Amino acid sequence: MPATVDLSTIPTVTGFFDESSNTISYIVQDPDSAACAIIDPVMEFDQASGRLTHDSADQMIAFIQEKNLQLEWVIETHVHADHLSGAPYIQEHLGGKIGIGKHVQTVQDTFGKIFNEGTEFQRDGSQFDALFEDGDTYQVGAMSCFALHTPGHTPACMVHVMGNAGFAGDTLFMPDGGSARADFPGGDAGQLYDSIQRVLSLPDDLRLFMCHDYGPGGRAIAWETTVAEQKENNIHVGGGKTREDFIKFRTERDAQLAVPKLILPSLQVNMRGGEVPADKDGNMMLKTPVNKL
């Protein structure tokens, strides 16, 4: 394990639920200073009209301003395929560094080809302020944090641990939701199983915060659990399910899942660190590659 989990540092974690994509974004406050981080902020996009809005990001900005917090980091757990990132909009208002896993370069390479991007689209991750490698540590105020590389859902997925709080990204869902799909380009069910095992090897009492929740069976939306609860109860990997069982189940299940509504705009924007691509005259413009996904 690259860094030790510090269960004695207890950040205040506030979740913001985006109903249109079932995404939870977080503000994480260092208990010993005014420093904070944002995880996975959302920008709303109405595909029919091509209109972008910032309601969720505005709520997060207002929260930080009201409490006089200092935003140090905006962290993307991965290149999301179901919603557009609000990271640049938040950075414009509050500063902070935008960070993602270094393997975003693999994602940029894959989707650079699918969207037939020209040479002006850099595939080196330089759109982000920081690229995390497995085990990298960083600070939010006085709070020590680290990133774990957890590929499988996507190649660039990372779980971030801040004090006694872990941000699972799309490695795990709540115990009754199981796990995220592993069938996007660059995804791999076996890798996802191995990554989940890494998360489950963290201390039992680590709080785990999900990136998505769909309220299975009609239960209320929830986003916080623990490593111990996941080990015992996760319907896809809990109770000692084998790697083979998981790969078979995950592959069959993924074959039946519809493509996320916003996958094409999401990838084009999120692989650019949340910036919308522009045409030669500087107009924000998105592509629809046909029969490529």
Ligand SMILES: [Fe+2]
């Ligand atoms: Fe995802």
